[in-house]
Amino acid sequence: MAKKLHHSTDYRPHRAAAYAPSGDALDAIQKGFRALLDQGIPLPPETVAWVEHCESVKARFKKPPHKG
Known part of the structure; x- marks a missing residue:
């Protein structure tokens, strides 16, 4: 029976390049928490x-x- 070769690529650099900058992500999270607080949650x-x-x-x- 023939063996299949599986090539794996390290996904981490691809994800890091595709994500928004950390500061932008933290800003979005902070705004989400602020919205929850404003709703009394x-x-x-x-x-x-x-x-x-x-x-x-x-x-x-x-x-x-x-x-602009």
């Missing part, structure tokens, strides 16, 4: 503290206005 204190920390950083370092 309780979150763990550590998560609330992280959301508030992210918002304080954004307040300190504001994004420049969009020119």
Whole structure:
């Protein structure tokens, strides 16, 4: 009986290249948690503290206005 050869490729560099930058992903997660909090959904204190920390950083370092 003939054996089949299986070639595997390391998926990790392909996934890393395809994902959004980590900062963009964290920003989306933070916004999702903020939306839950705004709906009155309780979150763990550590998560609330992280959301508030992210918002304080954004307040300190504001994004420049969009020119378009």
